[in-house]
Amino acid sequence: MKNNHKKVDFLVIGSGIAGLTYALKVAKEGTVLIVSKAKADETSTKYAQGGIAGVWNSPDSFNKHINDTLIAGAGLCNEEIVKMVVSEGTERIKELINWGTSFDKEKDGSYALGREGGHSENRIFHKKDATGKEIERALLKKAKNHKNIELIEEHFVIDLITQHHLGEKVFRKREDIKCFGAYILNSKSNEIFTVLSKVTMIASGGAGNAYRTTTNPIVATGDGVAMAYRAKAMVENMEFIQFHPTSLYNPGEKPSFLITEALRGFGAILRNHKGEAFMEKYDERKDLAPRDIVARAIDNEMKRRGNSYLFLDCTHLNSNELIQEFPGIYAKCLSIGIDIRKEMIPIVPAAHYMCGGIKVNKDGCSSINNLFASGECSSTGLHGANRLASNSLLEAVVFSHKASIKSIELVKNIEWENNVPSWDDEGLVYNEQLILITQTQRELQNIMNSYVSIVRSNLRLERAMNRLNLIYNETEDLYKKSKLNKELCELRNTINVAYLIVKMAQVRKESIGLHYSIDYREKKK
Numbered sequence: 351m352k353n354n355h356k357k358v359d360f361l362v363i364g365s366g367i368a369g370l371t372y373a374l375k376v377a378k379e380g381t382v383l384i385v386s387k388a389k390a391d392e393t394s395t396k397y398a399q400g401g402i403a404g405v406w407n408s409p410d411s412f413n414k415h416i417n418d419t420l421i422a423g424a425g426l427c428n429e430e431i432v433k434m435v436v437s438e439g440t441e442r443i444k445e446l447i448n449w450g451t452s453f454d455k456e457k458d459g460s461y462a463l464g465r466e467g468g469h470s471e472n473r474i475f476h477k478k479d480a481t482g483k484e485i486e487r488a489l490l491k492k493a494k495n496h497k498n499i500e501l502i503e504e505h506f507v508i509d510l511i512t513q514h515h516l517g518e519k520v521f522r523k524r525e526d527i528k529c530f531g532a533y534i535l536n537s538k539s540n541e542i543f544t545v546l547s548k549v550t551m552i553a554s555g556g557a558g559n560a561y562r563t564t565t566n567p568i569v570a571t572g573d574g575v576a577m578a579y580r581a582k583a584m585v586e587n588m589e590f591i592q593f594h595p596t597s598l599y600n601p602g603e604k605p606s607f608l609i610t611e612a613l614r615g616f617g618a619i620l621r622n623h624k625g626e627a628f629m630e631k632y633d634e635r636k637d638l639a640p641r642d643i644v645a646r647a648i649d650n651e652m653k654r655r656g657n658s659y660l661f662l663d664c665t666h667l668n669s670n671e672l673i674q675e676f677p678g679i680y681a682k683c684l685s686i687g688i689d690i691r692k693e694m695i696p697i698v699p700a701a702h703y704m705c706g707g708i709k710v711n712k713d714g715c716s717s718i719n720n721l722f723a724s725g726e727c728s729s730t731g732l733h734g735a736n737r738l739a740s741n742s743l744l745e746a747v748v749f750s751h752k753a754s755i756k757s758i759e760l761v762k763n764i765e766w767e768n769n770v771p772s773w774d775d776e777g778l779v780y781n782e783q784l785i786l787i788t789q790t791q792r793e794l795q796n797i798m799n800s801y802v803s804i805v806r807s808n809l810r811l812e813r814a815m816n817r818l819n820l821i822y823n824e825t826e827d828l829y830k831k832s833k834l835n836k837e838l839c840e841l842r843n844t845i846n847v848a849y850l851i852v853k854m855a856q857v858r859k860e861s862i863g864l865h866y867s868i869d870y871r872e873k874k875k
């Protein structure tokens with residue numbers, strides 16, 4: 351079997367904006383394998399509506415964008431990283447444009463820059479309300495045409511390969527751990543094979559599916575963070591889960607359909623069931639306050655009045671412009687019987703973005719040698735305790751660029767590790783009870799929604815941890831006894847990530863940014 355190991359220079363886990371931009375850059379120096387666990391375009395990137403933030407011209411400036419990012423991050427951003435991302439971001443956006451991404455323009459040919467919550471200027475490059483779809487289209491087309499890039503869909507990366515898989519029992523110092531590639535499951539045939547890589551990039555996106563209500567597509571199960579954590583990489587800031595204040599309230603729909611912040615930037619107003627606008631009570635920036643403030647305000651209004659949802663009102667806006675700017679939202683709402691020109695949109699907050707993740711330095715290097723991370727699975731220091739809207743696509747392009755430079759520098763001095771054993775699942779059988787997996791997944795999502803969402807407390811976190819321990823043990827047991835399938839691996843990873851969220855939330859003894867606990871309310875900045 352060893353002879354069957356596939357060898358590549360660069361292994362890229364994920365085909366969203368982070369994986370594709372990195373792959374396109376390193377491909378000039380060697381062979382690249384991109385692995386996607388679903389169809390290649392089934393990514394959070396594809397669902398991004400609002401756009402990508404970038405400083406283009408005055409009256410905007412790098413300083414203003416830096417300042418907005420720092421304010422949103424509630425004092426926990428790494429200022430050096432914020433400056434780097436903002437000041438290098440404009441070049442990366444130009445690159446996306448040169449690679450075929452088309453952003454909306456004004457009649458005079460200048461870019462039509464939008465504004466979202468927390469931004470002091472108009473700086474969001476967008477394509478109507480389907481920006482991510484346009485970016486994903488352009489990048490995928492370019493990657494598929496590249497002679498050095500192979501892209502395999504419906505393949506699931508199970509685990510990273512490190513010295514641990516070579517049979518080493520002694521615990522190494524963190525800085526000595528090396529990544530040699532990954533074990534990959536063909537989701538159709540259920541065969542597992544080994545890929546040896548000189549450099550590996552994790553660009554596996556977020557973990558919204560740890561929660562019952564999420565805007566994230568079903569691929570977002572935190573696999574990259576879980577596999578990096580198992581390989582003993584440093585993971586941080588997992589307590590900072592951003593809830594998008596406004597997803598469409600449509601019970602049973604998965605993922606929850608996002609109503610972009612840009613709609614509030616356009617003039618839409620949040621209202622309670624009495625039709626009252628309430629944001630003024632919570633923040634002087636009203637409906638355009640940062641997301642955590644808006645989400646908590648909605649949560650509070652719903653709890654006070656016992657409502658399951660509130661409203662976003664567009665009925666006072668110019669109908670033609672509304673439909674022209676937000677055709678996707680208009681069509682989606684109409685499909686469930688709501689004409690947004692005449693009726694208010696029912697909304698509810700939903701888990702949306704993971705600010706923490708695999709800790710990386712300014713070059714995208716994780717704490718494991720030859721292992722990089724970029725995009726939503728990484729923790730770069732940009733977001734601090736809260737992400738500023740539309741900064742995540744920007745973070746991904748800047749860090750994938752940085753990582754590509756470092757990877758190209760490193761790859762020349764790395765050899766494949768030839769002593770890696772094949773995956774051994776002899777004697778194991780397929781678990782016939784898929785229902786156990788679905789049921790546990792539901793339990794997990796309920797635990798996270800009930801005890802670890804927008805408002806937390808020490809008691810709620812303790813309850814969550816007790817319940818997680820039970821399903822963790824049951825799932826590990828199943829994992830050890832079963833031949834693997836994608837569903838079981840995803841469940842195991844999501845439980846791992848949920849554990850990290852709860853653990854890190856328990857350690858943070860303050861209310862800050864996205865981590866809000868009623869036990870530390872008085873310490874809030």
Ligand SMILES: Cc1cc2nc3c(=O)[nH]c(=O)nc-3n(C[C@H](O)[C@H](O)[C@H](O)COP(=O)(O)OP(=O)(O)OC[C@H]3O[C@@H](n4cnc5c(N)ncnc54)[C@H](O)[C@@H]3O)c2cc1C
Binds near residue numbers: 398702
């Ligand atoms: C509805 C919605 C709207 C958003 N709007 C905006 C916005 O307007 N602006 C903004 O900046 N951000 C926005 N975001 C956030 C942003 O879209 C994401 O953070 C970003 O696209 C993440 O990109 P990524 O490349 O890191 O991961 P993704 O685009 O999610 O790609 C992840 C990839 O990893 C693959 N993968 C995962 N695990 C495995 C595995 N085990 N094996 C193999 N492959 C694997 C997946 O198949 C997928 O290809 C939005 C997110 C959502 C969900």
